[in-house]
Structure formats: structure tokens, C-alpha cells
Amino acid sequence: MASIREVAKLAGVSPATVSRVMNGTANVDKEKASRVERAIEETGFKPNEVARALFKKSSRVIGVIAPDIDNPFFNEMAKAIEGEAYRQGYRITLCYSENNVEKERESIRMLSSMNADGIILMTNHEEVEDEVEASELPVVVLDRTIRMDRGIACIQADNYAGGQIATEHLIQCGCRNIVNVCGPQRFSSARQRYQGYLDACRYHGREIQMIECDYNFADGLIVAEQILQQYPGVDGIMACDDIVAIAIYKVLRRAGYHVPEDVQLIGFDNVMLGTMFTPELTTVEQPIRQMGKAAVNIVINYMKQHTIQKDQIFPVRLVQRQTTVLKK
Secondary structure (H helix, E strand, O other): OOOHHHHHHHHOOOHHHHHHHHHOOOOOOHHHHHHHHHHHHHHOOOOOHHHHHHHHOOOOEEEEEEOOOOOHHHHHHHHHHHHHHHHOOOEEEEEEOOOOHHHHHHHHHHHHHOOOOEEEEOOOOHHHHHHHHHHOOOEEEEOOOOOOOOOOEEEEEOHHHHHHHHHHHHHHOOOOOEEEEEOOOOOHHHHHHHHHHHHHHHHHOOOOOEEEOOOOHHHHHHHHHHHHHHOOOOOEEEOOOHHHHHHHHHHHHHOOOOOOOOOEEEEEEOOOHHHHOOOOOEEEEOOHHHHHHHHHHHHHHHHHHOOOOOOEEEOOEEEOOOOOOOOO
């Protein structure tokens, strides 16, 4: 591979002039710039991206840290982020932490050392606050709220409204014995959804029935068995996400229940898997694509203006399919 000195020699200019042409850091005579461009093309010269990142203080790379490779919500969000980043001339470095707080810390340190332009963090741990503070990079937290002294942006759906919408829909479907399979209450999003469920149940005079569940299929299977033992009269279930809803459906069918005839079921997120599943899953949709796009734009705008946009809350909507039926 050719070096910058070889390009400069072929173009009849200094290495500094070649660097200026590549980085656009100063005006270069058009005739000289043309010679440099021809020399780069002839030699196939590829600039050292690490060196360019250090020089320009921008790698045009955005780091994305997700906690779980198995949950399609995070995969669909990462896809939305990558698509918007690529459209704007950026790349992403994707790190999966496997719900390990130390791996998240290590990923933040790595992204800081490689001079990433920012970090989009989908974390299940508030314990990474110290590492985020130390990174000095713009940070966007997706689907969670983390409070720190340093300004960061939090992007999430209207989880409280989502909890209300799901509960109201089950009530409209005639359910009187509704169980809320809520996400871990250490997460702000799960607490907000649960509060929406509580307020809707209290307004309509429904009994509060709740079981906490992690956002994964295996835990959904366990919790579904618990529901049948603790709440044998259940006729409506609000799941914390679509994957848990699908796990619950599997256990219900195995136990002889029919959905939606015996038990009506609603998920949360509206991941693609819910439409591939039979019966198709009723759910509350988070606008995944819009949220991912907003996160990328916050990082890029920070690089241009050095100001970070504060919290954004996106509206949710009910997507009714085949696991619920409205009462006539």
C-alpha cells in the first residue's frame, strides 16, 4: 500500500499538502489539489483512519451498546441506528454486554479511547453512570432514564401511556381479571408502564395483580406458570414485551387455554416477530425506527454545535391483532 509520502512525490507536492487535500483543513490551489487526487487514485492510497480520527477529533463512528443479543427489540433498534448513521456518512461499532455491567463499562472505555463521536446506550444497569461521566463523550440513553450531573439525552417511548393503553384495551375486550407481567422495577421504563396499569385499573375498579419478569423468553415461561397457579381465573394478561408475551402464549396453550377465547394477551414493543407468530400478537408499538434516528441525530448535532438535546418522549399506539378481541 502506498504511503502519503509516495503520493506527495507523485503529485509533486509536500505530504502536508496531501493531508490538507484529504482532510479539507485548508484551501489548496485547484491545480495542486487535482494532482493530489490523481496521485491518490493511481496509487490506491488509503488514509489511516485512526490517524485521521485523532487529527480531526472525529472518527465518524458512533458506539452502540446493547444488553441482549437475543431480544429482537435491541436488534431492531440497532438496525434503525445503523441505517440512519450510514445515511449520514457514519458507521457504528456495536457492543453487546450480555447484561454484564463490567462489559458495559469496558465498552464505554473502549469507545472513548477510539475517539468515537458519541455513544448510544441501551443499558439495563444504572451502575455505569460513573463510566459515562468519565467518558466526556456525548451519550444518548435509549429506553431508559439515567440521571447524572453531566448533560446527556434520554430517548424513550411514552411508557406510562403504553401501560394505560394496554390495560384500557383489555378492559374494552371484556377482561375483568387482568394480570400485569411487568418488567424489572429497577428500570424507569418498567416502573412507568406499571404506573399506567395501576391508574387504569384503579379508575375502572379492577383488582391489581402483578408479577415481575425479566425481558427474556425463558423468564416468560416461568412467570406464565406462576400466573396459572396464583391467578387461575385470569382472563387478560399484559406482558412486559412481545417476547415474554409469546412465551406466555406457549404455556397457556400447553395448559389447554385458548387465546383469545379464554385469555386475552397483549405485548409491548411491536417487534417483527409478533407478526410472524400465529395468532398474530396484539401489542403496544414503540416507534423503534424514529427513536433510533433521533439518537443518531443527537450525536451528530452535538459534534456540530456542542449542545445536546434533552429528553425526548415518543408517542406509542395500540396495534390490535389476533390475541385480543373487542367486546361487542
